[in-house]
Amino acid sequence: MAEKTVxxxxxxxxxxxxxxxxxITRQGIEDGKKIVTLGPIIHNSAVVEExxxxxxxxxxxxxxxxxxxxxxxxxxxxKQCEQQHLESQGNDYIDATCPFVKKIHNIVSDACTENQxxxxxxxxxxxxxxxxxxxxxxxxxxxETEKEAENLSLDTEKKVCVVAQTTxxxxxxxxxxxxxxxxxxxxxxxDTICSAxxxxxxxxxxxAKESDVFVVVGGKHSSNTKKLYDIAAPLCRHTFxxxxxxxxxxxxxxxxxxxxxxxxxxxxxHIIKEVLETMVxxxxxxxxxxxxxxxxxAFEQSLVTLNTGQVVTGTVISITPxxxxxxxGYKADGIIPVDELTDDPSANPEEIVKVxxxxxxxxxxxxxxxxxxxxxxxxxxxxxxxxxxxxxYESGEILxxxxxxxxxxxxxxxxxxxxxxxxASMASERxxxxxxxxxxxxxxxxxxxxxxxxxxxxxxxxxxxxxAAERAEKVAAFMADVExxxxxxxxxxxxxxxxxxxDLGGVDGLIPISQLSWQRIKHPSEVVNVGDSVEVTILKxxxxxxxxxxxxxKLEDNPWEIAKSKFNEGxxxxxxxxxxVPFGAFVELIPGIDGLIHISQIANKRIGKxxxxxxxxxxxxxxxxxxNWEEKKIGLSIRALIAPVEEAAPAEAAEEAPVEEAxxxxTAETTEE
Numbered sequence: 211m212a213e214k215t216v217x218x219x220x221x222x223x224x225x226x227x228x229x230x231x232x233x234i235t236r237q238g239i240e241d242g243k244k245i246v247t248l249g250p251i252i253h254n255s256a257v258v259e260e261x262x263x264x265x266x267x268x269x270x271x272x273x274x275x276x277x278x279x280x281x282x283x284x285x286x287x288x289k290q291c292e293q294q295h296l297e298s299q300g301n302d303y304i305d306a307t308c309p310f311v312k313k314i315h316n317i318v319s320d321a322c323t324e325n326q327x328x329x330x331x332x333x334x335x336x337x338x339x340x341x342x343x344x345x346x347x348x349x350x351x352x353x354e355t356e357k358e359a360e361n362l363s364l365d366t367e368k369k370v371c372v373v374a375q376t377t378x379x380x381x382x383x384x385x386x387x388x389x390x391x392x393x394x395x396x397x398x399x400x401d402t403i404c405s406a407x408x409x410x411x412x413x414x415x416x417x418a419k420e421s422d423v424f425v426v427v428g429g430k431h432s433s434n435t436k437k438l439y440d441i442a443a444p445l446c447r448h449t450f451x452x453x454x455x456x457x458x459x460x461x462x463x464x465x466x467x468x469x470x471x472x473x474x475x476x477x478x479x480h481i482i483k484e485v486l487e488t489m490v491x492x493x494x495x496x497x498x499x500x501x502x503x504x505x506x507x508a509f510e511q512s513l514v515t516l517n518t519g520q521v522v523t524g525t526v527i528s529i530t531p532x533x534x535x536x537x538x539g540y541k542a543d544g545i546i547p548v549d550e551l552t553d554d555p556s557a558n559p560e561e562i563v564k565v566x567x568x569x570x571x572x573x574x575x576x577x578x579x580x581x582x583x584x585x586x587x588x589x590x591x592x593x594x595x596x597x598x599x600x601x602x603y604e605s606g607e608i609l610x611x612x613x614x615x616x617x618x619x620x621x622x623x624x625x626x627x628x629x630x631x632x633x634a635s636m637a638s639e640r641x642x643x644x645x646x647x648x649x650x651x652x653x654x655x656x657x658x659x660x661x662x663x664x665x666x667x668x669x670x671x672x673x674x675x676x677x678a679a680e681r682a683e684k685v686a687a688f689m690a691d692v693e694x695x696x697x698x699x700x701x702x703x704x705x706x707x708x709x710x711x712x713d714l715g716g717v718d719g720l721i722p723i724s725q726l727s728w729q730r731i732k733h734p735s736e737v738v739n740v741g742d743s744v745e746v747t748i749l750k751x752x753x754x755x756x757x758x759x760x761x762x763x764k765l766e767d768n769p770w771e772i773a774k775s776k777f778n779e780g781x782x783x784x785x786x787x788x789x790x791v792p793f794g795a796f797v798e799l800i801p802g803i804d805g806l807i808h809i810s811q812i813a814n815k816r817i818g819k820x821x822x823x824x825x826x827x828x829x830x831x832x833x834x835x836x837x838n839w840e841e842k843k844i845g846l847s848i849r850a851l852i853a854p855v856e857e858a859a860p861a862e863a864a865e866e867a868p869v870e871e872a873x874x875x876x877t878a879e880t881t882e883e
Contacts, residue, residue: 214463216489219417219472221410222427222482227285227308227376228252228475234306235282239264243280243302248272248292249337251284251306252476253432255453272296280304286337287311289344290319309582310376310404311338315345317400321371322346327364329353329397331386332375336433339375356382359389370397376404377434377475379411379441405528405535405543407434407475411441414472418442422466424449425458427485428474435474446470455484463489516583520573521590526563534559536569536585543582546571550586553624554614556650563587591627598626599669603657608676611655613648621645623653623671630657636672639681654680684716685756692758694748702742710734712746712760719758721746726762728769729802737762769802774839776800781834782851787827790820797832797846805844807832814852 231251238245245266250258258268272295275281280302283293287307296303307315321328328350332339343350353359364370372390374383380403387399418424424446428435430453443449448465452458463469469489473482516522516538524536524544534551536544546569548559563569572589602609611625613632620633632655637645654677659670700712700719709722721744726737738744750759777783777799785797785805794808812823824830836845 214467214469216469216471216486217417217421218486219410219413219470221406221413222471222473222477227310227404230308231282231285231306232257232478234304235261235266238280238282238304239266244278245282246275246279247282247284248288249284249286251282253429253435253474254476254478254481255429256481257476257478272299272301275299275301277301282306284337285311287315287341289341289348290315291344307341308376308404310402311341314342314373314376314400314402317373317402318342318346318350318371321369322349324369326369326371326398327351329362329364329370329372329390330375331372331383332378333433336375338377342373342375353386356385356389359386362390362393364390364394364397368396370394372397372399373402374400375433376402377407377437378403379437380408401528401530409527409537410434410472410475411438414438415441415445417470417472418445418449420468421446421470422448422468423462424470424472425462425485425489426451426472426474427453427482428477429453432474432476435476438472438474442472452485454481455488458485458488516573516576518573518576521570522573523568523570524585526565526567526569529559529563529565531559534563534587536571538583544571544573544585545582546585546587550574550584550588552588552591553622553627553629554612556614588627592629593627595626595628596667599628599630599657600660603660603669606656608654608656609671610652611671613651613653616646616649621648623655628669630655630669630671632671632673636670636674639674639677681716688714688717689751689753689756692748692751692753694751696748697745698748699743699745702738702740702744705734705738705740707733710738710762712744714746714758717756717758719746719748719760721760721762725749725760728763728767769800770839770842773800773803773844774837777834777837777844779834779837782831783834783846784829785832785846786829787824790824790826792819795820795824797830799844803844805832805834805846807846807848811835811845811847811849814849 235245235247235251239261245261246269247261247266248269248271250268251261251266252258269275269281272281272292275296277300281296281304283303283305285306285308293303293305318328318330322345328346330339330342330350330352331354332352333354334352339352343352351362353362370390372387383403390397391399414426418441424442426435426439426442426449428438428451430436430451435451439449439451450459450462459465471482471486471489522538524538526534527537527543528535532548534546534548536546538544548557551557551559551562569587570590571585571587573583574586574589575584599609601607609625609630611623611630613621614624615622617631620631621637623630623632632653634642634645636658637648642648653673655671655673656675657669658672658675661668661670698714700714702710703713703718704711707723709720710726711718711720721734723731723734726734731737744762746760746762748758749761752758783799785799787795788798788804789796792809794806795812796804796806798804809817809820812820817823830848831851832846832848833850834844835847835850836843838844
């Protein structure tokens with residue numbers, strides 16, 4: 211007869227939330243309290259019956275609680291108004307709401323306060339969903355299928371908050387949230403599915419695929435147990451859902467050779483053991499752990515106690531923007547808050563670790579108040595990283611780190627999990643009054659000192675020494691290759707009253723203000739700005755003192771070259787008077803090019819000074835009479851445009867004057883008589 215094997219799925223049985231609620235109820239009984247539970251403490255008839263025999267009764271509403279009784283709120287949680295009712299009627303109560311569920315209460319409560327639209331993905335009739343909805347005044351829309359998501363009508367003017375029932379199937383959740391995100395880009399989706407539930411479903415599916423027969427143990431009214439059955443049934447032809455060992459088919463062991471078992475979150479340990487023992491009573495049956503410890507062994511391991519300060523290795527099972535959940539192989543999962551993952555406040559947890567990664571962590575606290583083990587990855591990283599910091603100090607190695615904080619008199623760089631202090635005087639090659647622009651950037655630095663103070667060892671880094679050394683190398687290489695007349699592309703680094711400094715790739719050169727423009731300018735900012743990419747020509751090099759003079763003006767922009775191609779002697783042009791001097795008037799032909807109208811060429815008669823005829827700003831017509839491009843001189847004449855007939859007019863008038871004046875004299879004389 212072939213040997214039969216029975217394998218136990220990982221994460222079978224009580225989850226933390228259910229275990230916590232059951233233990234709270236048991237403790238209440240032991241303390242002599244009259245315990246009542248608001249609804250069945252868990253969806254498992256055996257556990258409910260056990261508590262019933264010990265005097266625990268079940269109530270449906272807070273109003274049913276009697277004076278002197280202690281009400282236990284089960285792991286599913288209740289509505290806010292029900293909790294307020296308990297408080298108002300003076301009943302003692304113990305809140306055993308699962309911490310995962312409690313977080314959802316807080317999310318929807320905040321969203322409701324901010325007048326957001328709330329969507330809950332889950333079973334509308336499930337007590338957990340009913341309770342969640344009660345923390346947002348029953349205003350949420352509850353959906354469970356892809357079709358409902360497609361038909362969902364959302365107010366796009368409002369923010370939309372999306373949460374999920376903790377036991378909801380993850381693959382279906384992904385499909386539904388994808389639909390919601392397509393129709394509503396403002397949706398904020400919170401992944402509130404319990405990591406333990408997700409893991410339980412994943413391991414159940416893996417084991418069901420490999421089994422001839424698969425048994426799901428748990429309450430038939432339990433939502434998460436039914437989901438396990440729904441996941442396994444299509445993967446294994448012989449899949450059974452039982453609440454206890456007596457419900458196993460009598461001939462179950464004849465249906466195959468490989469058997470798998472999983473259990474819902476509300477299934478007690480002893481019931482799973484009974485099912486296991488019933489199945490292995492047949493000879494030639496071997497219990498295996500599917501590559502994992504057997505169930506009994508796993509249970510024993512779960513009782514191992516963690517200690518604060520212990521270093522352990524776990525597997526990442528879930529990642530949120532604020533926390534990383536780690537399976538430690540113990541009775542409680544661990545949480546790494548994002549501030550214990552890294553010192554970099556801008557870091558994305560998913561860029562540091564991935565689901566499935568094994569991580570070594572430091573146990574900060576065994577119970578964080580919500581049943582989790584608080585862990586720190588950065589403490590381990592810092593311990594390991596410090597050794598590399600000391601080695602880098604000894605060897606003079608250049609390190610690369612991220613500037614994460616601007617502190618008093620310097621900045622903090624993070625490298626290998628260690629915080630390195632870089633004083634302001636060493637944070638840049640040139641002094642920076644404000645160091646905040648460095649935060650968030652990558653920097654190369656050396657450890658220049660390690661010292662002990664009352665808080666432990668501290669490493670001092672310097673960006674300046676690395677930058678100076680790298681700059682010296684670049685300068686030497688550049689100066690060995692540079693030639694006058696050679697063209698380079700650089701970046702404008704700083705502006706001064708006398709010119710612009712340009713970074714040519716680690717070496718700075720100066721464009722004098724006279725080389726920035728063919729026109730007269732008052733400041734370099736009229737032509738270039740800091741950060742501009744510019745093409746420059748090497749005018750002069752002083753290799754000994756490492757000084758480089760640059761030219762920026764282009765020959766084709768030379769206004770004299772433009773004028774040479776545009777104007778000829780004899781041309782009549784419109785010009786603007788820009789300056790008056792005793793010997794004539796300077797006029798602008800084009801920007802940057804002035805010509806001279808000599809005083810003798812301003813009018814067709816002798817004038818005392820140019821301003822007798824012209825004013826600054828006046829536009830006049832003039833004829834180009836002389837061009838000397840080598841000496842950059844242009845002569846013009848207004849007089850040359852005055853018609854000859856107009857020039858003869860005064861002489862003719864003088865000859866005719868006596869004839870015209872005669873009558874006048876005669877008139878005058880007649881008047882005297």
